Amino acid sequence: MLEFLKGKSNHFIGVDFGTSSIKAVELSYKDQKVFLENYGIVDLNFLAGSDFNKQKEIGKSYSFEQNLAEGVMQLFEKMKPKAKSANVSIPGFNGLITIIEMLDMPDDELAKAIQFEAHKYIPSSLDEISMSWEVIERVENASLPLAQKIGKDANSQKIKVLLVAAPKKDIDRYGKYVATKNMKVGAIELETFSLVRALVGEDAGNFLIIDIGLQATNIILVEKGIVMVNRSIDAGGNEITSAIAESMNISNQRAEALKKGERDFLNNKESALVIPVLEFIASEAKRIIGLYSVKNKEARIDGVILSGGTSKMKGLEEYFARLLETKIMVGNPWIRVMAEDKARVLVENLGGSFSVALGLALRGIEEYKRK
Ligand SMILES: Nc1ncnc2c1ncn2[C@@H]1O[C@H](COP(=O)(O)OP(=O)(O)OP(=O)(O)O)[C@@H](O)[C@H]1O
Ligand SMILES: [Mg+2]
Known part of the structure; x- marks a missing residue:
């Protein structure tokens, strides 16, 4: 009844575009518990677009992009997800996550100052970049270099800002792959955040995640989430x-x-x-x-x-x-997910290779709980 009143689906799907495979996890949220509804994987090596001989055989040529779009379609056909929108990740490589330290200032000035700072890290035009930031820490009576103090109160608070940026073209590209007949694009985030959500969650400790895939490795230091x-x-x-x-x-x-x-x-x-x-x-x-x-x-x-x-x-x-x-x-992102006994053995074998997809689906649940 409550679900009906809320008027929205309690199913969430996350899709991870890895270089070896596309992986998806569908979760649902019922009675304050997270359930595994379904999961799927498409090995990119077995898609026509990765195999020149297969392309010749079927008389069609696929670009890398078409191959991924085709892979997602096959995945959704098999999984028949109930979720209406899919969360997608962008490889950690394509984005920037950095902490910058600066003096505190009113929000409108801060936005400008951060844009200015961001230029130091991002060589391309900021118009081509999607950027977000968050103040993660305020430190009293900071000792900043003199140059930054000039014209400001020497006792100003220092702040730490988490800056996240990714090229707009990558965001559009990854979004497009999942936008199929029955699926809309949900949130798009750097896979770094999906990994942290799946592997660390609410844990207040400090962790180093080492995620080793086929062509990329992410090393992430997480402090209290x-x-x-x-x-x-x-x-x-x-x-x-x-x-x-x-x-x-x-x-x-x-x-x-x-x-x-x-x-x-x-x-x-x-x-x-x-x-x-x-x-x-x-x-x-x-x-x-x-x-x-x-x-x-x-x-x-x-x-x-x-x-x-x-x-x-x-x-x-x-x-x-x-x-x-x-x-x-060895991270087990499945610990917090309820699954049928039969599925549990399977997913625990898959282990960490589904961390990103699971983290993406968990984002849907977190947002649902907040509403
Ligand atoms: N049992 C195993 N022992 C060692 N390596 C394994 C095992 N199972 C899978 N791998 C390796 O894991 C890699 C694929 O990992 P994963 O699925 O995380 O990559 P991906 O997400 O598709 O790629 P990437 O993140 O690099 O784009 C491959 O190199 C594969 O050989
Ligand atoms: Mg990966």
Whole structure:
């Protein structure tokens, strides 16, 4: 009855456009609980647009864009979602998340000052960028460089502003893929925020998320739910497979299968391989944690959470624990979701590879609860 009065659907779908696959999760909200309604995945390698021979066979050529649109259509056909609009993510790589420190000032002046600051980080014209910001902290009696104090009250409050920006063309592009016959575009956000929502949620601690996909890795430092650092690296599982193939002198296909198997390539003295991409990710993670603890003497990282398809790699937890000298957890974004027993086993196996899609669907639930 209440649902009827509210006049809106309690079903929410999130769609993650990864480079290996498109993943979707549909959730519903009933009796203050979140239920898994359905999920789906389309492997981009098996779509016609990724395979030149298949294109020849069907006598049609697909661009990369058409391929993604086709993939979403197939996904929705299989899932038959009840949700009427879909939340979509933009790869962390395509956006900017940064914290800027400045003096407090009235809102209208602040907007202008932030635009000015943003120019330092964004080389392209601001007209082409969609930008949002939020004051996340106010600090009394800040000591700012003299230049910034001139003409202002030396005792002004310093503020920390979280600035988020992404190119408008990417926002439009990702939105367009999901806008199909029965589906509207809901919210569009950087996948960084979807990951944080799915893996950290309301947890008040400080965490480092390491999400390793196929072609991209996101390292995110979250302090009490707020993104403090977001580092995107242009490499991922792809490079792990290549490293295994090269070291063992085998094909990439064989290396991919071995990588997903039970052999530990990372920790056994006799069988460990050098995997440069993982060493690089670990050194970046270490650098980010180091910088954070220098800046925030009292704060410490409560845990490192692994996510993305690569988080399932045998021995990865132990590997990072050794290199980062901290406790590592493989993120399980499904903990807070109710699912039928049969589905639960399946989704727990999928684990972290659905974090982004789940985080997007959870955004729908959070907004629903607020209304
Ligand atoms: N059991 C496993 N062990 C090791 N790697 C795995 C395993 N399962 C999947 N992977 C790797 O995970 C990667 C895909 O991860 P994911 O689905 O998170 O990527 P994506 O979101 O499509 O890509 P991206 O975010 O990089 O655009 C692939 O490199 C795949 O080889
Ligand atoms: Mg991904």
